[in-house]
Amino acid sequence: MLKYLGLDRPFLLLARKLLFSVVRTHVLSDSPSNLGLDPTRPVVYVLQRRFLSNILVLDREVSAAGLKSPLDGLAANGVRENRAFFFTSRGEPWFGRSNKAGYSPRLQRLSEAVRNHPDFDVQLVPVTILWGRTPDKESSIWKLIFSESWSPRGPLQQFFTILLHGRQTLVRFGQPVSLKELTHDAEDSERAVRKVARVLRVHFRQQREMAIGPDLSHRRTQVEGILETESVKAAIAALAKENGGGYTAEQKAQEKARRYAWEIAADYSYPVVRVFHRFLTWVWTRLYDGVELSNFDTVTGMAPDHEVVYVPCHRSHIDYLLLSYIVYQQGLMIPHIAAGANLNLPIVGGILRRGGAFFLRRSFKGNPLYGAVFNEYLHMVIARGNPIEYFVEGGRSRTGRLLQPRPGMLAMTVQSYLRDSNRPIVFIPVYIGYEKLFEGRSYVGELMGKPKQKESLFNLILSIRELKKNFGKVHVNFGEPIKLAEVLSESHPDWKQEPPLDEQRPAWFTQSVRQLGQKIADGLNSAAVANPVNLVSLALLATPRHAMDEDQLVAQLDGYRKLLSAVPYAERAQLTAMDGRAMVEHCEKLRLIQRHPHALGDVMHFYPEDAVLCSYMRNNVLHCVALPALIACLFSRNASLSREQLGNLTRTVYPFLRAELFLRWQPEELDSALDAYLDALVQMGWLATSSGREGIYHAPNMNADEYAQLNLLGQAVRPALVRYFISLSVLTQQGSGTVSTDELEALCHLLAQRLSLLREFNAPEFFDRAIFRTFISTLKQAGLAGENEAGKLTFNGAVRSAAAESRYVLPPDVRQSVLHLTRLDRGTVEQALSRLAAKGKA
Incomplete structure (x- = not known):
């Protein structure tokens, strides 16, 4: 020295x-x-x-x-x-x-x-x-x-x-x-x-x-190591036997496995990562007004002792670039990212691969050799201690809501851990919230029925022109860590004593993966960030013409802030520090809303082309206000309700709202959450209680500003309640054992689409088929509906009772419109379904 x-x-x-x-x-x-x-x-x-x-x-x-x-x-x-x-x-x-x-x-x-x-x-x-x-x-x-x-x-x-x-x-x-x-x-x-x-x-x-990160060997060494594993060897032998056996068949099968491995494997290059870092620093400066980061200490606290799996929500192609950039900027190794094979484009695919991306096909069903190679590669990455990242939703959300978790990557991660549980695995939910969306226009087009635009090098080059626009701020919030061992123990306490998994996965394994996916979805929503664009969209979209007096809009926004401050959705949820006036000014600068001067007070409204796009931003945080909005919806139709009535009506609707929006409260926690929101609404003056009658709540006077504010809050969940009523009405009108799940889903989609045209529910997500699919699935899980041997839906009297209770939450004209639309004879139904089927084939 x-x-x-x-x-x-x-x-x-x-x-x-x-x-x-x-x-x-x-x-x-x-x-x-x-x-x-x-x-x-x-x-x-x-x-x-x-x-x-x-x-x-x-x-x-x-x-x-x-x-x-x-x-x-x-x-x-x-x-x-x-x-x-x-x-x-x-x-x-x-x-x-x-x-x-x-x-x-x-x-x-x-x-x-x-x-x-x-x-x-x-x-x-x-x-x-x-x-x-x-x-x-x-x-x-x-x-x-x-x-x-x-x-x-x-x-x-x-x-x-x-x-x-x-x-x-x-x-x-x-x-x-x-x-x-x-x-x-x-x-x-x-x-x-x-x-x-x-x-x-x-x-x-x-x-x-x-x-x-841990020491990495050359990509060629990785590929050859994968081919030497027992599961891949067995898959090669099985394919060779299927093709007639012999030396030639085995060599062809082995070469096929090698091609799969090269197709999948990342080729991490630090110089490329450095170039990426500089390039993305320039891109974020051009695109955004800043990236606000919350709770990153969650990661630094877990990374030394755990294999970290980042599971962000998937809103944009920007997501994985942004997350890797943040992780690198904070001094940690960037994760290996599971990317769809559709992104393995000429030139671009090689760059992404050197930045840590590994590629997978959308489905390997019917291809056991590919499945074996991919499983072994993923296990190798996890066993070496590399952090990884993937999207449990599978694809990007086109509505702004969280999508149902897909079990594929989760199941493979759990399977890898069961093979070797020496290093504990922790999942980190990452909420990414944008104020303006890079792909917003294409999302709206897809929801309106246009085919999904394929990724291509040409389209990527065209997207460069978007760099001229201002997309506001990005908010990235790291959620509560989810330890895999704890999830397994909660789902199946004896998981450590179970024999190695075979092709027939046991019921406990499937249940554990499903429970893990639910926890991740809850964790993502619990880390939501309510930014100014979310709240302005929530307020303006509740009005018939998407316009409000400026002072009224400011008061509504201040009310939302007060409500979300009094009862935060979750401990890690974030809320903008701006007051209502500052939010309006901020959205004006982003050119999301415009001002119409008027002698009696300026009117604020969306630009015509942005109203539908802002429904996406509203949906990002819809779960944060869903429960108080349901309460508000009840009081917009009922001048007074007892606490018991409120509880009963809420419990009827809650399972469907929870399934659609991934609300965090378990059924047994609902009453305490309900009481907290009722107290907050009373404190705000949006509800009142009787002085001499304990447990009775009242709506404000219909001429009061507070009633208008309460009614606007209730509009947030009213479209969801209309969709539920459509589903129940179609089911009861058609009768038990008459329509299948797919037929009911298709009919509900068509009727919601028609109602949207007739009553100006003009957000395309109102008639999104996936939402009806979730509702029907929840009906089955709740025991309200089932399937007979012919695959037709059956139901009991509870379904009719649930449909009848819509009178407590929906205005009479809306109920009447839905009932009128759903009175379809069987011939009309069959004709509509056949047309839809023909359109799908075309």
């Missing part, structure tokens, strides 16, 4: 000046001043690699935080040290071949002092410093030799690393650890030192793995 410790201050000042002429540091997580250090106990910092540059970086960051410099040493309880830091390595070779063995003399002296002085303790603060980041790859060692890696580095290599990567220096301060607590149970000083060194080595290894 250089004898810098004996040199005077002028040398260190000169060295610091030279170093920071080329170095820019980025402190991740907490700065030294926010670590909660005890001022009565001395602090000693721990560094991993023994370089003067590391000490100068440490000294600068500690001094910048207003704390005592580690170069000033420590003196306490008769213990003196001329420096308040030490290294876990004794020395660094010039060319990175080996480290000297042994422990830091300062650590040995401090451990002995702690053992000999009962009143003396030291706070150890491990500090990770990374000079550029990259995993090892056999194919590009000359490019990567001077980046941060797992191999030892000598002073000469460190010199070039500083020159090349000094501006990408990451610093992370770990939480302080008591040296006395670490060593109190050690039998002697030697064992105490070994224990501390072991704890510190584990910490630095975890921090390095979080930032640069």
Whole structure:
């Protein structure tokens, strides 16, 4: 080691000046001043690699935080040290071949002092410093030799690393650890030192793995390793046998498996990631006014000890680029991303693959060889500790609502964990909320019946023109971690004793995957961010002409903020800090709403082409107001209701709302949530209670502003209630055992589409078939409907009772319109279904 410790201050000042002429540091997580250090106990910092540059970086960051410099040493309880830091390595070779063995003399002296002085303790603060980041790859060692890696580095290599990567220096301060607590149970000083060194080595290894990932082999090695696994060999043999057997058939099957593996596997390249980072920094600056990040400490708290699976909601192609960018920016390794094979475009596919994407086909049903190869690749990625990312919804939401979780990737992840559960898996839901959507126009077209636009290089080039537009802010919120082991134990306590899975997956496995998907969906919704565009869309779309007096709109927005502040949807849910007036101004700047000047007060309304698009933004947070909106809907039709009536009516509708919007409350939690919202609405003046009649609630006077505000809140869920009434009316009109599930879904879709044309429910998502599919599925799960041997839907009297209760929530004219539309004879029904079938075939 250089004898810098004996040199005077002028040398260190000169060295610091030279170093920071080329170095820019980025402190991740907490700065030294926010670590909660005890001022009565001395602090000693721990560094991993023994370089003067590391000490100068440490000294600068500690001094910048207003704390005592580690170069000033420590003196306490008769213990003196001329420096308040030490290294876990004794020395660094010039060319990175080996480290000297042994422990830091300062650590040995401090451990002995702690053992000999009962009143003396030291706070150890491990500090990770990374000079550029990259995993090892056999194919590009000359490019990567001077980046941060797992191999030892000598002073000469460190010199070039500083020159090349000094501006990408990451610093992370770990939480302080008591040296006395670490060593109190050690039998002697030697064992105490070994224990501390072991704890510190584990910490630095975890921090390095979080930032640069585990060692990666070349892609070719990965592919060949996959072909050598037992499951892939068995699939190859099965395909060869199916094709007649023999050497030639086996060689063809093996080559096919190899092509599959090359088609799937990522080809992570750190230089490409660096280019991506710079490019995306420029893109976000052009597209957005900023990216607001919440609760990222969720990830940093889990990453050292867990295999992290990011499960974001899927609203846009921007999602996976944005999430990888944020993770990289926060100093962690970017995840390997499961991307659809439709994105494996010429040129683009290769770039995405080098950025960590691996590709999968939409379905491998009927192709056991592909399934075996993909399963083995995913298991390899998970077993190596690489974070991964995929979308449980399968595809992008076209309505703004969360889609039903797809079991495919979840099942394969659970299956991989059951094979090897040494490293626990944690799922991190990530809510991504936009103020304007990049693909908004195409979504509206698809909902209106246009075919889905295929991804192509040409369309990607055309999308460059969108960079001229302003898309507002993006909000990214990390939800509550979901530990896979806990989900399995909750669903099937004896899962560890179960035999290895075979092709026939047991019922407990399917149930566990379904429960995991539900928890992820709940976690995504619980991390929702109610931004200004969401709330303005919620208010304006509740009006017949999507227009409101400015002061009325401001009051409505302030009411929504007050309601969501009084009863937050979930602990991690976020709410804009803007008041109603600021929200209106913000949406004006985004050109989402426009002002119509008028002598009696300006009128705010959507641009004609944006009203339907804003229904998407409303739906992003519809679940946050669904329960109070249902209450409001009830009181817009009933002047007063008892608490018992409210509970009964809410319990009738709640299972369907919960299934459609993934509401977080279990049935047994509904009453407490209902009481909280009732109290909030009373406090706001949107409801009232009788002074002498406990448990009776009243709507405001119909001429009062509060009644108008309550009625607008209720409009948020009224389209959903109309859809439910359509489904129940069609089912009861046609009779038990008359129509199948598919036929009922198709009829409901047609009738909702027609009602939309007649009554201006002009958002295409009003007649989305997927919503009717969910409703019918919930009817079956609730035991209100079933299927007979012919595949026709049967139902009991409870369905008719549920349909009759619509009088409590729907205006008479709406009910009458629905009843009129649903009075169809069997001939009309069959004719409509045949036309729909012919259209589908075409």
